[in-house]
Amino acid sequence: MLSSTLILGLVLGGSYALVAVGMTLQYGIARIMNLAYGEFIILAAFATYLLFGSLGISPIVALLIIPVIAFGLGVALFQVMMRPLVTRAGGSGRLEVDSILATFGLLFVLQGVMLLAFGGNYTSYGFLDQGVNVLGTTLAANRLLAFALSIGLAGGLFALLQFSRWGLALRAVALAPGSAALVGLNMRRIAALGFGLGTALAAAGGVTVSMFQTFSAHDGVLFTMKALVIVIMGGVGNVLGALVSGLLLGLMETAVARWVDPGLTLAATYILFLAVLLWRPEGLFGKAAGR
Amino acid sequence: MLEIQNLTIRYGRHLAVDNVSMHVAKGETVALLGANGAGKSSVLNAIGGRVRPASGLISLDGRDLAALPDHRIVEEGVALVPEGRGVFGPLSVEENLRLGAMPRRARTGAAEAMDEIYALFPRLAERRRQAVRTMSGGEQQMVAIGRALMSRPDYLLLDEPSLGLAPIVTEELFAALHRIRSRGLAILLIEQNVRLGLGMAERAYLMTSGRITGEDSSARIATDPRLAETFLGRTGTA
Numbered sequence: 001m002l003s004s005t006l007i008l009g010l011v012l013g014g015s016y017a018l019v020a021v022g023m024t025l026q027y028g029i030a031r032i033m034n035l036a037y038g039e040f041i042i043l044a045a046f047a048t049y050l051l052f053g054s055l056g057i058s059p060i061v062a063l064l065i066i067p068v069i070a071f072g073l074g075v076a077l078f079q080v081m082m083r084p085l086v087t088r089a090g091g092s093g094r095l096e097v098d099s100i101l102a103t104f105g106l107l108f109v110l111q112g113v114m115l116l117a118f119g120g121n122y123t124s125y126g127f128l129d130q131g132v133n134v135l136g137t138t139l140a141a142n143r144l145l146a147f148a149l150s151i152g153l154a155g156g157l158f159a160l161l162q163f164s165r166w167g168l169a170l171r172a173v174a175l176a177p178g179s180a181a182l183v184g185l186n187m188r189r190i191a192a193l194g195f196g197l198g199t200a201l202a203a204a205g206g207v208t209v210s211m212f213q214t215f216s217a218h219d220g221v222l223f224t225m226k227a228l229v230i231v232i233m234g235g236v237g238n239v240l241g242a243l244v245s246g247l248l249l250g251l252m253e254t255a256v257a258r259w260v261d262p263g264l265t266l267a268a269t270y271i272l273f274l275a276v277l278l279w280r281p282e283g284l285f286g287k288a289a290g291r
Numbered sequence: 292m293l294e295i296q297n298l299t300i301r302y303g304r305h306l307a308v309d310n311v312s313m314h315v316a317k318g319e320t321v322a323l324l325g326a327n328g329a330g331k332s333s334v335l336n337a338i339g340g341r342v343r344p345a346s347g348l349i350s351l352d353g354r355d356l357a358a359l360p361d362h363r364i365v366e367e368g369v370a371l372v373p374e375g376r377g378v379f380g381p382l383s384v385e386e387n388l389r390l391g392a393m394p395r396r397a398r399t400g401a402a403e404a405m406d407e408i409y410a411l412f413p414r415l416a417e418r419r420r421q422a423v424r425t426m427s428g429g430e431q432q433m434v435a436i437g438r439a440l441m442s443r444p445d446y447l448l449l450d451e452p453s454l455g456l457a458p459i460v461t462e463e464l465f466a467a468l469h470r471i472r473s474r475g476l477a478i479l480l481i482e483q484n485v486r487l488g489l490g491m492a493e494r495a496y497l498m499t500s501g502r503i504t505g506e507d508s509s510a511r512i513a514t515d516p517r518l519a520e521t522f523l524g525r526t527g528t529a
Contacts, residue, residue: 165389172379172390179377180369181340181361184394184436 004137005113005258006251011143013250014150015209019223020230020242022201023153028174028237029194032082033098037202038055038223039110044070044206045215046118057151059127063207067200074199078192094273105170107220116219124214153204154243157197161239170194173239202235218254229269235286248272292316293338293446293477294370298347300333307333309501311347314335315446320478322488322509324522325498331481332374335448338479339371340364356401370444374451376435380424384415387423388436391441394411401441408437411467429460433467446477453484465491484521489513497522 023037044066049059051065085102089095128141161167173180173190180187205223209215230249234241249269256268276284294316299300299410306488308330318473323331336342338349340361349357351367359367363446379387392401396517409416420424423434432452440446453461472478472491480486489495489509497505505521512518 150521165393167387168382168386169393172382172386176377176379179379182365182373183390184362184365185390186360186362253352266406 003135005255006132007137007139008258009248009251009254011139011147011250012149012254013247014154014244015205016226016230016250017243017246018150018154018201018208019205020234020246021157021239022198022205023224023227024231024234024235024239024242025170025201025230026195026198027237028079029170030082030191030198031086031095032078032103032195033096033176034195034198034222035100035103036106036220037103037198037227038220038225039107039114040070040074040199040202040220041209041223042114042215042217042220043110044203045210046114046123046217047203048207048210049123052125052127059207060145060149063204066207066232067203070203071196071200074196075192077199078195082195083188083192086188107224111217111220114220116216121135121137122214122216122218125210127211128142141213142211146211149208150205153201157201158239158243170197209234226269229273233273233283238283238285241283241285292352293479294348294350295334295338296348296350296432298334298337298349299345300330300337300342301345307501308337308344310503311498313496313503313506315477317445318475318477319494320472320480320492322492322495323479323481323498324485324488324495327483329498329501330501331498332450335371335450335479335481338364338369338374338448339373341371341373349526365442365444366396368396368445369448370439370442370446371448372432372435372439372450372452374454378423378431378432378435378438379424383420383422384434385419386427387438388415389439389442394442397442400443402442404441408440411435411440411470412433427460429456429464432456432464436464436471444476446479447471449478449480449482451481451483453482453487461487470502489522495522 019041023034024208026032026034026037047066048062050060051062052164081102082099085095085098089098128145128276130141131138132144134143134144161171169185170193171191172183173194177187180190226249230245231242234245249272252268252272253265257265260268280286295311295313295421296344298308298311299306307453320516323334332448333342338356339358340356344357348355351369356364356367356369379390388405389401392398392404397404397461414430415433415437418430423431435497436449436452452464456464461484469489478491480491489512492509493507495512496503507518512522
């Protein structure tokens with residue numbers, strides 16, 4: 001019972017972590033709090049559904065295609081929609097407010113397009129749904145695969161940020177944007193790349209989540225809210241924090257659903273959120289005056 | 292040659308730099324002296340692309356630096372160590388130095404450059420993995436200078452490297468700067484400690500309220516009592 005809750009919780013948390021890492025990157029590097037983030041997750045889920053359903057392309061292959069397209073889409077979106085805001089803000093905190101308003105609008109545009117294209121009903125597809133035994137717990141194979149992919153991707157991203165030259169540049173911009181130009185880093189180019197990378201991660205999250213969960217055109221907001229909670233809990237802009245908080249939230253929700261009441265998972269999410277914020281307002285891994 | 296002609300900088304209605312002209316030749320060390328608020332940092336920040344001049348020319352061997360975006364300046368061979376250092380505090384010494392080698396001009400030979408910097412500042416070699424923000428002010432200044440050197444600059448701009456440092460640390464830092472100078476790169480140095488500044492520089496400019504009010508060789512300033520009065524007297528902390 002305990003081990004099954006643990007395993008199911010980690011599996012759910014893996015997807016949360018992957019999704020939240022992308023959002024925290026967008027904020028940390030591009031300074032854009034993207035409220036339309038969840039829409040990209042759902043968009044990717046529908047894309048996977050289409051590729052699998054009508055073209056017979058496996059979701060695993062889709063995981064290689066869709067995030068790449070999403071990266072391009074994210075960069076383009078940044079150049080067209082965010083760049084004027086960045087220019088107007090001129091490095092001030094105004095960008096945060098402006099970007100929240102702009103992406104809030106984008107949320108409804110994307111949601112409207114998806115409602116038109118796919119309707120408002122729940123969608124799912126059958127992929128690897130036979131059971132697999134993991135330490136005495138029976139788990140759908142698609143969930144297990146989604147977990148492995150999520151952890152692999154999030155871990156890979158963390159390694160990329162920590163050990164590559166490119167990752168070092170991204171972290172430097174996130175930590176001290178004012179010093180980036182001193183070492184020849186082009187802030188705007190890196191912000192666009194960071195935003196694209198975040199969009200690619202949202203898409204990767206959408207592909208993996210669609211493997212085991214039903215979704216509808218309305219669901220983007222739910223993902224955005226959860227990702228926000230995880231990002232803030234982990235310390236805004238902190239990749240490791242988002243990873244750990246994502247796993248923690250998955251465990252929490254599964255435990256509450258199992259032992260308390262499935263209807264209280266959302267309430268539990270916010271109780272955990274509040275508790276963390278009361279205890280450490282800067283987030284679990286946040287630095288009080290880091291910037 | 293790094294050349295500034297009729298540079299004027301305004302912050303809103305405040306005139307910070309008023310029609311300043313100066314130059315630094317290749318391999319030359321020049322000190323920019325003057326009281327707080329005289330506009331010295333504004334001149335350096337304008338060269339480094341951090342401040343947009345209202346008018347005037349900044350050129351390097353005839354190329355217009357003021358027309359370039361800020362991140363391109365270091366690519367041209369001009370590295371700025373700004374006031375407050377601008378280090379990446381949460382990152383380690385080594386990561387800060389690696390970032391210094393980001394410009395295209397510095398990518399080959401970055402490993403050798405890093406060894407040279409560790410030889411120049413042995414304290415940094417002992418603290419490669421330490422987060423820079425946990426280090427002393429002097430050590431952070433060494434990181435900032437080391438990072439600037441990683442870009443293999445022809446011109447190094449230093450904004451008050453001794454600010455807030457203990458005398459013994461300042462001495463160590465300037466010993467290293469003397470060694471850096473002997474490698475042949477040009478240095479433009481703002482220094483509130485006039486004796487230290489003149490000890491380093493071949494030539495010095497004096498700035499008062501946004502204008503250049505004096506210019507002479509360090510040797511002449513040191514020996515001519517009237518010049519000494521002008522340069523040392525007005526700047527105070529000698």
